[in-house]
Amino acid sequence: MKFGDIIIALAIIGIIIIIIIPVPKGALDFLLSLNISISLLILLLAMYAEDALQISIFPSLLLITTLFRLSLNISTTRGILIDGDAGKVVETFGNFVIQGDPVVGFIIFFIIIIIQFLVITKGAERVAEVAARFTLDAMPGKQMAIDADLNSGLITEDEARKRRKEVQKYADFYGAMDGASKFVKGDAIAGIIITIVNIAAGFLIGIVGKGMGLSEALQRYTLLTVGDGLVGQIPALLISTATGLIVTRAASESNLGQDLIQQLFGNNPKLLYIIGGVIGSLGIITPLPTAVYLLLALVFIVAGYKIDKTVKEEFEEPVEEVSEAEELRKPENVLGLLKVDDIELEFGYGLIPLADINQGGDLLDRIVMIRRQIAMELGLVVPIVRLRDNIQLNPNEYIIKIKGVQVSKGEVYFDHYLAMDSGMGEGNIEGIDTIEPAFGLPAKWITEKEREKAEIFGYTVVDPPSVIATHLTEVIKEKAYELIGRQDVKMLVDNVKEEYPAVVEEVIPKVLSLGEIQKVLANLLREQISIRDMVTILETLADYGNVTRDADLLTEYVRQKMSGYITNKYVEDNSLNVVTLDSQVEEIIMNSINKTETGSYLSIEPNKAQVVLNNTFKTIQKLTSIGEQPIVLTAPIVRLYFKRLTEQMTRDIIVLSYNEIEPSVEVQSVGMVNI
Structure with missing residues (x-):
C-alpha cells in the first residue's frame, strides 16, 4: 500500500473512533473547521468538473463525509450535555446567529434546516433517482449506437471498447448516486432530531442537574444547540448543493462557471441593454432606491457593451480561407482514396x-x-x-x-x-x-x-x-481465406501469446514468419476449417516447420493434427459414407506433382484431368442422391492436389485424407473414381 492509501484508511477508522471516544475541545474545534473546509472543497470540485466521471468517487465521498459529520455531532452533543461546553467553534457560531435573542436565533437556524432538507436535499435525491433510471434505460440504445458506429467504420475496436466502458461507468455512477443521495437526506433528518434532543435534554440537565435558572438554561443550551447545528448543517448544505450540481449537470465541454457566464451573458448582449434600461427606469420612476438601481443599470449596460465588442472582434478576425480547388490539389487528400x-x-x-x-x-x-x-x-x-x-x-x-x-x-x-x-x-x-x-x-x-x-x-x-x-x-x-492478412494473423498470435507465450516464441520468428503462417491459415479457411484452435495450429507448425517450409504440406500436417475437429465436423453417428479414388487415379496425381523452391503444384494432362473430373462427378451423384454430403476420401499425399483439381469445377466437394478421420469411425465406400 502507498502512504496515501494508509492515511485514508486510518482517517476512516479514526472517524469511527470519534463516535466512541470523547474528543478534547481543541481537537474538536480543529475537526469541525476541517469538516467545513472539506465541504467547500467538494462544492468547488462539483462546480469546476466538466464531467460527472471526473469525480466518480462522489457517492463514496458522500458516505464518508456524512459519517464524519455525524461523528462530530455525537462528540459535540456529548460536550453540550455533559459539560455545557462544545468548544470555541460551536459557541462562536451560536453567538453570531442568536445575537442575544435565543428565539430569533433558533427560528433562523430552523429555516436553514428546512431549506437544506426540503429544497436542496429532496430535489437532489429526486434528480439522482430520475438520472439513474434514464441512464440505465438508455444503456441498450447507446450500446447499439456504438456497435453501429463500429460496423460503419466511424470508430475503431479500441474506441468502441472505451465508449462501452464509459457507458457502463455512467450507469454505475448514477446508480450509486441514487443510493448515496439517501445519505444526505438521512443526515438532514438526523440533524433535526439531534437539535431537538440537545435543546430538550440540555434544558432539563441545566435546570435539574446543574441548578441553572430557567432563562439561563434556555440561553445557554439554545446557544450551544444552534451553534452545533450550524457547524453541522452548513457543511451538509454545501455538500447537498454539490450533490445537486453533479446530478443536474448536462452534457458540456466546460465547467459550471464558464457555462454560466457564456450562456447567461455571452450569447446575446442586447438582452443586457434591455435589462439595464428596465432597471434604470424603475430606479427613476418608482420610489425604489434610485442610487442602487442606477448603479445596477450601469453595470448591465457596461457588461453588454464589453461582450458586444468582444463578439464583434472575434467575428471580424481574419480567417485564412482555402478554396475548394486548392484543397483538392493537396497530395495528402488523395491518400484517403487509396x-x-x-x-x-x-x-x-x-x-x-x-x-x-x-x-x-x-x-x-x-x-x-x-x-x-x-x-x-x-x-x-x-x-x-x-x-x-x-x-x-x-x-x-x-x-x-x-x-x-x-x-x-x-x-x-x-x-x-x-x-x-x-x-x-x-x-x-x-x-x-x-x-x-x-x-x-x-x-x-x-x-x-x-x-x-x-x-x-x-x-x-x-x-x-x-x-x-x-x-x-x-x-x-x-x-x-482472402480476408485474413498478416495484421490479422499478428492479432491472433498476440491473443495466444497472452496465455501461451512459449508456443508463440518457439514458432515466431525462429521457425516461420507471419507470412508463412498466414498462408497456412488461409489454406485452412479456404476449405472451411476453423482456425479457432490457434494453440494446436502453432504447436503443429513448431513440430514440422523445421522439416519443411512448404505452406501446402504444413497445412496437411495441421489438418491431420486436427483430425478430431474434422471428424466431428463431417461424421454423424460414427459412420461415414464416402467416395474413394482408384489406385491408378492416385498414381496419376502423384506422378503429376511438380515441386519447386516456392512450393508444389499439380501438372496433369488436360484430357486425363477431364476424365477424372467427369468420373468424379458421376460417382459423387451416388452420395447426393441419398442425401449425403459429397465426400471423397484419398491418401494424405494426394488429398490437397485432388481438391485443387475439383475446385476447377466446384468447391462443394469435400476431400479428406485417411489420416484426418478418427480410427473409431466406420467408413463405408459407396463408389470409386476410376480412370
Whole structure:
C-alpha cells in the first residue's frame, strides 16, 4: 500500500473512533473547521468538473463525509450535555446567529434546516433517482449506437471498447448516486432530531442537574444547540448543493462557471441593454432606491457593451480561407482514396430503411451477430463491414464486395417476405418468383397477407434483413481465406501469446514468419476449417516447420493434427459414407506433382484431368442422391492436389485424407473414381 492509501484508511477508522471516544475541545474545534473546509472543497470540485466521471468517487465521498459529520455531532452533543461546553467553534457560531435573542436565533437556524432538507436535499435525491433510471434505460440504445458506429467504420475496436466502458461507468455512477443521495437526506433528518434532543435534554440537565435558572438554561443550551447545528448543517448544505450540481449537470465541454457566464451573458448582449434600461427606469420612476438601481443599470449596460465588442472582434478576425480547388490539389487528400475496404455492402435507395436505425432497421445489429458467429465457427475476426447506399443500383438491389471487387449480388423487396420451398411445401402461394441468393434455391417474394398461408403450407419464410444477412454470412465464409492478412494473423498470435507465450516464441520468428503462417491459415479457411484452435495450429507448425517450409504440406500436417475437429465436423453417428479414388487415379496425381523452391503444384494432362473430373462427378451423384454430403476420401499425399483439381469445377466437394478421420469411425465406400 502507498502512504496515501494508509492515511485514508486510518482517517476512516479514526472517524469511527470519534463516535466512541470523547474528543478534547481543541481537537474538536480543529475537526469541525476541517469538516467545513472539506465541504467547500467538494462544492468547488462539483462546480469546476466538466464531467460527472471526473469525480466518480462522489457517492463514496458522500458516505464518508456524512459519517464524519455525524461523528462530530455525537462528540459535540456529548460536550453540550455533559459539560455545557462544545468548544470555541460551536459557541462562536451560536453567538453570531442568536445575537442575544435565543428565539430569533433558533427560528433562523430552523429555516436553514428546512431549506437544506426540503429544497436542496429532496430535489437532489429526486434528480439522482430520475438520472439513474434514464441512464440505465438508455444503456441498450447507446450500446447499439456504438456497435453501429463500429460496423460503419466511424470508430475503431479500441474506441468502441472505451465508449462501452464509459457507458457502463455512467450507469454505475448514477446508480450509486441514487443510493448515496439517501445519505444526505438521512443526515438532514438526523440533524433535526439531534437539535431537538440537545435543546430538550440540555434544558432539563441545566435546570435539574446543574441548578441553572430557567432563562439561563434556555440561553445557554439554545446557544450551544444552534451553534452545533450550524457547524453541522452548513457543511451538509454545501455538500447537498454539490450533490445537486453533479446530478443536474448536462452534457458540456466546460465547467459550471464558464457555462454560466457564456450562456447567461455571452450569447446575446442586447438582452443586457434591455435589462439595464428596465432597471434604470424603475430606479427613476418608482420610489425604489434610485442610487442602487442606477448603479445596477450601469453595470448591465457596461457588461453588454464589453461582450458586444468582444463578439464583434472575434467575428471580424481574419480567417485564412482555402478554396475548394486548392484543397483538392493537396497530395495528402488523395491518400484517403487509396484505402480499399475489406468488405463492402452496397444497396439501392429502396433498401436504406433496412440499415437506418431511426427507421427501425436492424441490419447493423445483424452484422454484429454475423461477426460473432464467424468468430465462433471459423475463428476469424471479420473486418468491419462498410455499408454504403449506391444510387446507381436498382432500388431493391444490393451487391457484396471483397477487397473492392464485386463477388455477389442479390435483390430483396422491402415490406415483403421470402418464401422458400424446402421440399415440404404443399400448395401454391402468390408472389414474385426469384432465386434465394445465398444457396440458389427457388423462392417467391410474398406480401404480409400471404405470409401466414405460406407458413401453413410448409414454406420457410424470412424477412429481407435475414436474406441479406444470410447471403453476407455465406459470402464471408466462402471468401474467408482472402480476408485474413498478416495484421490479422499478428492479432491472433498476440491473443495466444497472452496465455501461451512459449508456443508463440518457439514458432515466431525462429521457425516461420507471419507470412508463412498466414498462408497456412488461409489454406485452412479456404476449405472451411476453423482456425479457432490457434494453440494446436502453432504447436503443429513448431513440430514440422523445421522439416519443411512448404505452406501446402504444413497445412496437411495441421489438418491431420486436427483430425478430431474434422471428424466431428463431417461424421454423424460414427459412420461415414464416402467416395474413394482408384489406385491408378492416385498414381496419376502423384506422378503429376511438380515441386519447386516456392512450393508444389499439380501438372496433369488436360484430357486425363477431364476424365477424372467427369468420373468424379458421376460417382459423387451416388452420395447426393441419398442425401449425403459429397465426400471423397484419398491418401494424405494426394488429398490437397485432388481438391485443387475439383475446385476447377466446384468447391462443394469435400476431400479428406485417411489420416484426418478418427480410427473409431466406420467408413463405408459407396463408389470409386476410376480412370
